[in-house]
Amino acid sequence: MTDFNIIRVARTVLNVKDLDRSRKFYVDALGFIETERTDEAIYLRGLEEHTHHSLVLKKSEQYSVHALGYKVASNEDLDRLQALFQSKGLKTKWMEEGTQHALGRALLVHDISGMPLEFFCKMDAAERMLQRYDLYKGAxxxxxxxxxxxxxxxxxxxxxxxxxxxxxxxxxxxxxxxxxxxxxxxxxxxxxxxxxxxxxxxxxxxxxxxxxxxxxxxxxxxxxxxxxxxxxxxxxxxxxxxxxxxxxxxxxxxxxxxxxxxxxxxxxxxxxxxxxxxxxxxxxxxxxxxxxxxxxxxxxxxFLDIETGDPVGTAPPTLEQKKPEFII
Amino acid sequence: MTDFNIIRVARTVLNVKDLDRSRKFYVDALGFIETERTDEAIYLRGLEEHTHHSLVLKKSEQYSVHALGYKVASNEDLDRLQALFQSKGLKTKWMEEGTQHALGRALLVHDISGMPLEFFCKMDAAERMLQRYDLYKGAxxxxxxxxxxxxxxxxxxxxxxxxxxxxxxxxxxxxxxxxxxxxxxxxxxxxxxxxxxxxxxxxxxxxxxxxxxxxxxxxxxxxxxxxxxxxxxxxxxxxxxxxxxxxxxxxxxxxxxxxxxxxxxxxxxxxxxxxxxxxxxxxxxxxxxxxxxxxxxxxxxxFLDIETGDPVGTAPPTLEQKKPEFII
Amino acid sequence: MTDFNIIRVARTVLNVKDLDRSRKFYVDALGFIETERTDEAIYLRGLEEHTHHSLVLKKSEQYSVHALGYKVASNEDLDRLQALFQSKGLKTKWMEEGTQHALGRALLVHDISGMPLEFFCKMDAAERMLQRYDLYKGAxxxxxxxxxxxxxxxxxxxxxxxxxxxxxxxxxxxxxxxxxxxxxxxxxxxxxxxxxxxxxxxxxxxxxxxxxxxxxxxxxxxxxxxxxxxxxxxxxxxxxxxxxxxxxxxxxxxxxxxxxxxxxxxxxxxxxxxxxxxxxxxxxxxxxxxxxxxxxxxxxxxFLDIETGDPVGTAPPTLEQKKPEFII
Amino acid sequence: MTDFNIIRVARTVLNVKDLDRSRKFYVDALGFIETERTDEAIYLRGLEEHTHHSLVLKKSEQYSVHALGYKVASNEDLDRLQALFQSKGLKTKWMEEGTQHALGRALLVHDISGMPLEFFCKMDAAERMLQRYDLYKGAxxxxxxxxxxxxxxxxxxxxxxxxxxxxxxxxxxxxxxxxxxxxxxxxxxxxxxxxxxxxxxxxxxxxxxxxxxxxxxxxxxxxxxxxxxxxxxxxxxxxxxxxxxxxxxxxxxxxxxxxxxxxxxxxxxxxxxxxxxxxxxxxxxxxxxxxxxxxxxxxxxxFLDIETGDPVGTAPPTLEQKKPEFII
CATH class of the missing domain: 3.10.180.10 (2,3-Dihydroxybiphenyl 1,2-Dioxygenase, domain 1)
Structure with a gap:
């Protein structure tokens, strides 16, 4: 039993080259709700989401993915998670409330595979559009x-x-x-x-x-x-x-x-x-x-390293078989 | 066997009080395609229709319905239809091409029940939107x-x-x-x-x-x-x-x-x-x-009379039972 | 915070007069999977359920409902639940494993409204039919x-x-x-x-x-x-x-x-x-x-009383309004 | 203008090796209604069809297709169709009523491409199952x-x-x-x-x-x-x-x-x-x-020849391009 409570995966942040081009795809074609748009980023959410966003598109020339965001139940869970990651010798980093748009205090870490994760318990609220069927489109x-x-x-x-x-x-x-x-x-x-x-x-x-x-x-x-x-x-x-x-x-x-x-x-x-x-x-x-x-x-x-912002180094797979046999 | 070829019901024309109010209902909510709008009328069509309209909303204070429009195969069919209606002693009236917006020559009649009908073989073409799925909405x-x-x-x-x-x-x-x-x-x-x-x-x-x-x-x-x-x-x-x-x-x-x-x-x-x-x-x-x-x-x-434009007189039903028994 | 973990509502048991008549409705028309049938009862489950049943139809002349069944995480949760109900002066009763078909040890109680509930953590497993699309029918x-x-x-x-x-x-x-x-x-x-x-x-x-x-x-x-x-x-x-x-x-x-x-x-x-x-x-x-x-x-x-098996007494509602105004 | 009235394609007859194997596929998996089964053939229809069959599976070792069946409006249409095919020097052959199971008089021909066609105006009726939703399955x-x-x-x-x-x-x-x-x-x-x-x-x-x-x-x-x-x-x-x-x-x-x-x-x-x-x-x-x-x-x-019952000879395509370019 853990002494913290991770609720669910809650957001991802992608670097994209052209915000207008991405907006056409995600909003016009797929039907995401645009919560907010700045010069630097677009914040998107789904129709039933009551939080500010679940997908952030950040303007950048670098094709890469920021830490995967998980929601936890309470602020204390963040501290307990830090303790766990530190006990395993894994990197951790705090982003205080206000550092990231619409997001509360966040703990960034690298997991056992070197993958960047982010934990937070608070995000700004947004209107839930589940019963605004007139706004449904695309997917x-x-x-x-x-x-x-x-x-x-x-x-x-x-x-x-x-x-x-x-x-x-x-x-x-x-x-x-x-x-x-x-x-x-x-x-x-x-x-x-x-x-x-x-x-x-x-x-x-x-x-x-x-x-x-x-x-x-x-x-x-x-x-x-x-x-x-x-x-x-x-x-x-x-x-x-x-x-x-x-x-x-x-x-x-x-x-x-x-x-x-x-x-x-x-x-x-x-x-x-x-x-x-x-x-x-x-x-x-x-x-x-x-x-x-x-x-x-x-x-x-x-992925991007939580400290350097550089791409995370990768390693080849352990298991030899890369695909099902009938594909090869 | 008839000597003419009626293809299908093809349009209806309704008097409406407020074109904006009707447009919200038919276009925004139901998803009709608006082919054209004038001060006097809105012309609507469905997604697969390759003709100018199948529904006309005409600005008017009078709650009533114009002659029901049927498409026929050819111009000659119109003349043969006139002959039939005249032989039955039923009223007929020609509307030459250009009289009605986007419509060719039309024969207006009253049928055996006194109901106004309109026959035509030609309507302006319109782009078919069947594969413009990005425009699909409402119904x-x-x-x-x-x-x-x-x-x-x-x-x-x-x-x-x-x-x-x-x-x-x-x-x-x-x-x-x-x-x-x-x-x-x-x-x-x-x-x-x-x-x-x-x-x-x-x-x-x-x-x-x-x-x-x-x-x-x-x-x-x-x-x-x-x-x-x-x-x-x-x-x-x-x-x-x-x-x-x-x-x-x-x-x-x-x-x-x-x-x-x-x-x-x-x-x-x-x-x-x-x-x-x-x-x-x-x-x-x-x-x-x-x-x-x-x-x-x-x-x-x-309905409106094809000649006077006044409401068509009505008569009570012949059969006594007005509804299924389990409704009464 | 409670010291037990209720997972979800998990089964209901209804008295029915005629098992064959009920089977036609639930299995043939609604598409329930019949796990088992005895002379006394039919045990039904849904297509994704991996447990023996979620609905039991018991042969009986008495139109009434047995205790509503909730699944808990562990056997210990049952004891902690008993402690809670006893501390509130509410009736509790044990049904040991084997007493009820396909079910582990169960705690029966009456809640604060007098409603009979049943808690258990174990039920026999059953094959999950979620990908047996050939068996899908009705609802x-x-x-x-x-x-x-x-x-x-x-x-x-x-x-x-x-x-x-x-x-x-x-x-x-x-x-x-x-x-x-x-x-x-x-x-x-x-x-x-x-x-x-x-x-x-x-x-x-x-x-x-x-x-x-x-x-x-x-x-x-x-x-x-x-x-x-x-x-x-x-x-x-x-x-x-x-x-x-x-x-x-x-x-x-x-x-x-x-x-x-x-x-x-x-x-x-x-x-x-x-x-x-x-x-x-x-x-x-x-x-x-x-x-x-x-x-x-x-x-x-x-409902039936967990001890006497007689119908649970009822009381009239506290709030005066019985329906939405537009219904009345 | 033709002097006959072809209504629609109405049936196909396929040779299959194993009637039981085919039945499993067409009836159990696809959901065809089986009108009748003999030692030699299975007769299948769709849920809205009011005629005996639209697909016949005939027991045979020879992988091949019989004449494609078209329904015409009247018996006279058959004679007029014969006249047309004969005037073009194309083979025709009569199958009198009763020769083919559940089918009226039929005209068999080879068309301009050598393809065998069959025309008929009469087929035995069958109960329409469109509102027997309890029988709907598969496709x-x-x-x-x-x-x-x-x-x-x-x-x-x-x-x-x-x-x-x-x-x-x-x-x-x-x-x-x-x-x-x-x-x-x-x-x-x-x-x-x-x-x-x-x-x-x-x-x-x-x-x-x-x-x-x-x-x-x-x-x-x-x-x-x-x-x-x-x-x-x-x-x-x-x-x-x-x-x-x-x-x-x-x-x-x-x-x-x-x-x-x-x-x-x-x-x-x-x-x-x-x-x-x-x-x-x-x-x-x-x-x-x-x-x-x-x-x-x-x-x-x-296809099978309407006279000899042997496979119809084939010729290579006239146009060189066999597939869209992006497939090649």
Whole structure:
């Protein structure tokens, strides 16, 4: 048992080259609500979110991702988290309230894989638009759901998140040698807040946003094509075997991968037994057997160091098999 | 066999008091495409329509409906139709091309029930927006589908439309005495272009517009409520027993009844046997057994005489039973 | 902070007169999975449930409801719950493992309103059918979602559940005098596990089951009508203002009210501010303004005493207003 | 103007090796209604069809397709069609009523491309299951929609169908040299009854069946995967640019290609201008830009000669370009 309470993944911050270009994609095509825009950044939220933002697009020439933001229950949880990370010899850094727009005091750290994380318990409130159906458009983005990262050693990352941070595992992928190749870990009662997959890393593979139903994804494909974004569709739509969600993977104008995600299941029960999938099961990724393209396996985005602001160094994956056999 | 070819119901023209107020309802909430707006009128079309309009809203203080517009295959069909109406001693009147905005030469008549009809074969073209999914909103109105009128003598109207105008009957409602209480008649290959029901008339009961799927109706209810139009929802959503369509009935700001309609079936086959429904079958109107409100049976809109421009006189219904028994 | 961890509402047990008649309704029409059937009872679960059942139908001539079943995290939680209930002078009773089919040790109690509750941490496992799409039918019931009870003093029930049992409030209804008329309380991260509304009680108003999307509800209406169950539809389908869920209320063959429920929102955040609705807001119950029928306000089911097995006595509601003004 | 009236494509007859294997696919997975089964054949229809069948599966070792069946308005139309085919020097053959199960008198012919066609005006009636929602499953197949054939000379086939048989063109694909590479032709008021594409032929490319909405296709994918048919999914689901329909292509157990198809548009108007698509427009086939697999371009099924029962000889395509450039 941990002595702190991490609630859920709560925000991501991406560097983008052209704010106008990104705004067209995220607001006009995908249907994010724009909370605020400055010369430096755009702050976006989903229709059911009651907080200032879950996605920040920062103007920058450098393709990279800031620390992944997790919400905790209380201010004290932040101090206890710092104690944990320091006890493991991991870097930590405070950002006092007011340093980051709309955000309270935040603890920045690097985790066991070198991945930058941020913890906070307070964000400015924003009007919830869930019943402003007149504003629904594109994918009808409802809320942030999860982040998925490639790391060199999934078992190490798994162990740290489950044993030290108090995450639970809903589903995982194993190799023929019974090594964990990928894992879906959650704090909130959905399939995941954080997934890890075997690969060069730590890198961000994608951010997942939750939609109300599969038709929102179909409509989003139609809207994207109407607006000239057909080439942004990388994979799907389809049904995941793992998680059972209906999904679509997009590449935004800078190349970041966004997953539109709908319809997993409740993971409230402590006695829920994690579901095991064989890496080579063709129904694992897409239940209907469709293969993911090479780019989906090979392309990720680099993280930034919480202290230097430089890209975090990466290492090659521990497990040899890089893709399911039927893809190779 | 007729010697002319009526294609389908193609437009309706409604008098409305306040063009701005109507525009908010039809364009902002229901999602019609506005082709053109003048000081006198708004011209609206659905997403798949390749013609200038299917609905005209004319500024006027007088709550009433102009002649129902039917498209025919050729100019010659108009002359042959005139011959038919004249041979029956019914009023006819020509409106030459250019008289009505965006419309070719039109023949106006009164039918056997005194109901004003308009026939034309030519309308200005407009860009089809079917694949402009970025413009989809509200109910995603696709095209005009049908008109439904209350008339004093349904059997007389039925006989005129089927025997003289060449319509086919898809479904009908019969009383216990086996009299036709209502009928669904079509030229295009859907359940109807024109329906008649027993009532004071001739009056317009409603205009039906076709939507791509039931979820467009659910979303429209949500949008209407978000925009403060909840009171405009008169009946539904529900599944019709008769026609099998998923439906919603609305009252527009002037009180005209609009049906959103989706999912009937193909009526291409000449050997299709009209489906009989008993007036008192609770699944006839709403397959789920839900009762229609009194207003749905009692309130209609008056027509205008093609010559005088005054309201067309009405007569009480021939058949005594005014509603299904379980409603009374 | 409580010293126990209630996970979620997990099962309900209803007395029914005719098991075959009930089976047709719940399995053939609604699409529940039948885990097991004996001469005395039918055990049902939803498609995503990994436990033996969430609904038990017990053969009995007596129209009444057994203790509402809540799952807790551990066996120790049961002892701590007993301590709490005893400290309040409330009745408690143990049912040892094996006493109830497929269930571990259970603590039965009466709560502050006299309502019978049952707590347990263990139930036999069952195969999860979430990806057996070939078995989906009717309403595609996914899992139990909530119970709703009428009680004479909602504020007292609210206070007990929030302050003593550790529930959080997501939304509530207030009268003009700012008294709590109804409340939606949750342990799992959805809008509710337990709702209370002002009325004669304690009585069961309805049990809610979660479905994957609104179309499952539409299809269920169609299936119900096809199978002759149209009269079982009491209210809806529609969108709730409160909770934002898409809903349908049914009356089962014995008269118990079942809600099909889909699409509320995540309630993970401790800083989520409960949403206040005015009792007389026409969008509160049905966002589209549709009125609930009288039966929905007036008819409920009695509970059974955990010791005597007799019906629990009821008291009239504390707050005078029994319905929204626009209904009266 | 023709002196006969072809109504629509109405049935196809496929040879299959194993009736039980085919039944599992078409009835259990896709949801066809089985009208009748003999030792030699299975007769299938969709939920809205009021006729005995639209698909016949005949037991045979020979992978091949019988004459494509078109319904005409009257018995006289058959004689007039014979006159036309004979005047063109094309083979014709009568099958008197009773020769083919459930079918009236039929005229068999080879068309200008050598493709076998069958015309009839009478088929036994069958109960329409449109409102038997309790029987809906899998893809909820509603009715036969179209056939698509590859022919060596699309312009010749186009000209014969449009000028001699009275079909209308809704959409077509042209090469950079403005040659017709593919064409969508209809008699009933949908996008097509008959499509032609440039290829070795005459061969059957696929049969299309109409479904009520896109979710029926998504659910069908899920059901197929649940039942072990994931490998049967060849292409999609997706949105067609051409026709705007939502689609899925399957390969049945013998290898025949079946399209599930939903949501094109009304083609009632004689002044509708055929829509031109450039062969190399990436949105033409799949509006979202997804590429079709090679098998979709290369694999078809042979036809049988109406007289000899042997496979019809084929010829290579006239136009050199075999696929869109971005596929090659």
């Amino acid at each position: 009808r983005i409802q809320r942030i759901d999860h982040v998925n990262c490639s790391v060199p050693d999934v078992e190490k990352a798994y162990s740290f998140f489950v044993n030290e941070l108090g995450f639970a595992c809903s589903e995982y992928t194993a190799t023929d040698q019974d090594r964990i190749w990928a894992a879906w870990l959650h704090r909130k009662q959905t399939v995941h807040d954080q997934a890890f997959m075997n690969g060069e890393g730590p890198c961000l593979h994608h951010i997942g946003f939750w939609l109300p139903d599969p038709m929102a994804i179909i409509h989003c494909c139609d809207v994207l094509a109407s607006l000239g974004y057909a080439a942004s569709i990388e994979r799907g739509p389809g049904r995941h075997g793992l998680s059972n969600a209906f999904f679509l993977y997009l590449r935004d104008p800078d190349g970041y991968r966004i997953e539109l995600y709908s319809g997993d299941y409740l993971t409230s029960d402590p006695d829920f037994k994690p579901i095991r999938w064989d890496l080579n099961d063709p129904r694992r990724q897409t239940f209907w057997g469709t293969k993911a393209p090479d780019s989906w396996f090979n392309e990720t985005a680099p | 995603r109105i696709q095209r005009i589908d049908h008109v439904n009128c209350s008339v004093p003598d349904v059997e007389k109207a039925y006989s005129f439309f089927v025997n003289e105008l060449g319509f086919a009957c898809s479904e009908y409602t019969a009383t216990d005495q086996d009299r036709i209480w209502a009928a669904w008649l079509h030229r295009k290959q859907t359940v109807h272009d024109q329906a008649f029901m027993n009532g004071e008339g001739p009056c317009l009961h409603h205009i039906g517009f076709w939507l791509p799927d039931p979820m467009a109706i659910i979303h429209c209810c949500d949008v209407l409520a978000s925009l403060g139009y909840a009171a405009s929802i008169e009946r539904g959503p529900g599944r019709h027993g008769l026609s099998n369509a998923f439906f919603l009935y609305l009252r527009d700001p002037d009180g005209y009844r609009i049906e959103l309609y989706s999912g009937d079936y193909l009526t291409s086959d000449p050997d299709f046997k009209p489906i009989r429904w008993d007036l008192n079958d609770p699944r006839r109107q709403t397959f789920w057994g839900t009762k229609a409100p009194d207003s749905w049976f009692n309130e209609t809109a008056p | 595609r019931i996914q899992r139990i979602d909530h119970v709703n009870c009428s009680v004479p003093d909602v504020e007292k029930a609210y206070s007990f559940f929030v302050n003593e049992l550790g529930f959080a409030c997501s939304e509530y209804t207030a009268t003009d005098q700012d008294r709590i008329w109804a409340a939606w309380l949750h342990r799992k991260q959805t809008v509710h596990d337990q709702a209370f509304m002002n009325g004669e009680g304690p009585c069961l108003h309805h049990i809610g089951f979660w479905l994957p999307d609104p179309m499952a509800i539409i299809h269920c209406c169609d299936v119900l009508a096809s199978l002759g169950y149209a009269a079982s539809i009491e209210r809806g389908p529609g969108r709730h203002g409160l909770s934002n869920a898409f809903f349908l209320y049914l009356r089962d063959p014995d008269g118990y009210r079942i809600e099909l429920y889909s699409g509320d929102y995540l309630t993970s955040d401790p800083d989520f501010k409960p949403i206040r609705w005015d009792l007389n807001d026409p969008r509160r119950q049905t966002f589209w303004g549709t009125k609930a029928p009288d039966s929905w306000f007036n008819e409920t089911a009695p | 909820r197949i509603q009715r036969i929609d179209h056939v698509n054939c590859s022919v060596p000379d699309v312009e010749k086939a186009y000209s014969f169908f449009v000028n001699e048989l009275g079909f209308a063109c809704s959409e077509y694909t042209a090469t950079d040299q403005d040659r017709i590479w593919a064409a969508w032709l209809h008699r009933k008021q949908t996008v097509h009854d008959q499509a032609f594409m440039n290829g070795e032929g005459p061969c059957l490319h696929h049969i299309g069946f109409w479904l009520p909405d896109p979710m029926a296709i998504i659910h069908c994918c899920d059901v197929l995967a649940s039942l072990g048919y994931a490998a049967s999914i060849e292409r999609g689901p997706g949105r067609h640019g051409l026709s705007n329909a939502f689609f899925l292509y399957l390969r049945d157990p013998d290898g025949y290609r079946i399209e599930l198809y939903s949501g094109d548009y009304l083609t009632s108007d004689p002044d509708f201008k055929p829509i031109r698509w450039d062969l190399n427009d990436p949105r033409r086939q799949t509006f979202w830009g997804t590429k079709a697999p090679d098998s979709w371009f290369n694999e078809t099924a042979p």
